[in-house]
Amino acid sequence: MSKFSGGSVPVKTLAILGGGGHAKVVADTAQCCGWQSIEIFDDRWPSLQLVGPWPVVGDTSDLLLRLQTFEGVIVAIGNNETRRLKLAELIKAQAPLISLIHPAATISRHASIGAGVVAFAGVVVNPCATIGDGAILNTGCSIDHDCVLGECVHISPGARIAGSVNVGPLSWIGIGASVKQLINIGSNVTVGAGAAVVNDIGDDKTVVGVPAKALDI
Ligand SMILES: CC(C)(COP(=O)(O)OP(=O)(O)OC[C@H]1O[C@@H](n2cnc3c(N)ncnc32)[C@H](O)[C@@H]1OP(=O)(O)O)[C@@H](O)C(=O)NCCC(=O)NCCS
Structure with missing residues (x-):
């Protein structure tokens, strides 16, 4: 997909890891902060396809493979220990955490x-x-x-x-x-x-x- 919308303004794409209720509020907050494109990753993919209006496009391993296509990455998992583990995985992979x-x-x-x-x-x-x-x-x-x-x-x-x-x-x-x-x-x-x-x-x-x-x- 093109990273440009219409003219020459680059579209900022954010990856969110986690697709529960908390992820909906994170995605909504991201939109309020100016992120125009949001893709969600969740280990329940492909059975989980949609989180509110946002598409679920893959699981953690897919995200790790596609890290360079995102301007920002954030973990949206309510469970503290699971969030910590996913965060550590992303830091190890040098994800652009925001x-x-x-x-x-x-x-x-x-x-x-x-x-x-x-x-x-x-x-x-x-x-x-x-x-x-x-x-x-x-x-x-x-x-x-x-x-x-x-x-x-x-x-x-x-x-x-x-x-x-x-x-x-x-x-x-x-x-x-x-x-x-x-x-x-x-x-x-x-x-x-x-x-x-x-x-x-x-x-x-x-x-x-x-x-x-x-x-x-
Ligand atoms: C404290 C908490 C984690 C306990 O959950 P739990 O281990 O499943 O405990 P239970 O629901 O089985 O309750 C056990 C006992 O504690 C009491 N209890 C549970 N939560 C209570 C609370 N917040 N205040 C007072 N008493 C509480 C229950 O009435 C029950 O008492 P009883 O044994 O006399 O019947 C949970 O009730 C709680 O308050 N979670 C926070 C929820 C929250 O903040 N959500 C926001 C999400 S963004």
Whole structure:
């Protein structure tokens, strides 16, 4: 396919790896950011052909073979560990990884945003926050000053993270949860929907409720 639309303006083509519901929001955000052409890759291809209006054109191995045909590549997989593995595969293959910041997100110029990050509409990231590679900042969440989010963290819609909070790699903060300032959350932690975190949480824990307490599972 030609890389030029009509006249001489080059079409920017983005590859998205992952074809679930999260990928629809990533693709939509990409369009809002000016990506004119979007192709989705998912390991369920060829049985999965379409993600909303966007075509699924191959699986991970097809993407790796065609990397040079894309101006940008991003992973859109909600599961933190799977996203981390796919991201590592793409980095190894020297893919042109991008981050996507929705035009209606407010990101401080004094924040640091890693590679492969998505920040959807309504997100606020305040000064001196550090967002690790592959993080998902979902719709309308806020990350306050001096927070440090590790690799492949997911902050769900509407979650509120107060200042100077550390969130370890692969942790998932549920929809509408709140985290008090200066809290340390370990790696691979799950914070349930609507929880209020007022104490530090160790690695690999699941906590729920107000105030958040460990869930025995
Ligand atoms: C915390 C969570 C991961 C637990 O899931 P799970 O392991 O499948 O647990 P279950 O649904 O079996 O619930 C186990 C118990 O915890 C309770 N529980 C589950 N989630 C809870 C929550 N968020 N707040 C309070 N209690 C909760 C259940 O009522 C149940 O209690 P019971 O044993 O007294 O009946 C999940 O409920 C959750 O909150 N996920 C976040 C969802 C989210 O943010 N989605 C956004 C996607 S972008």
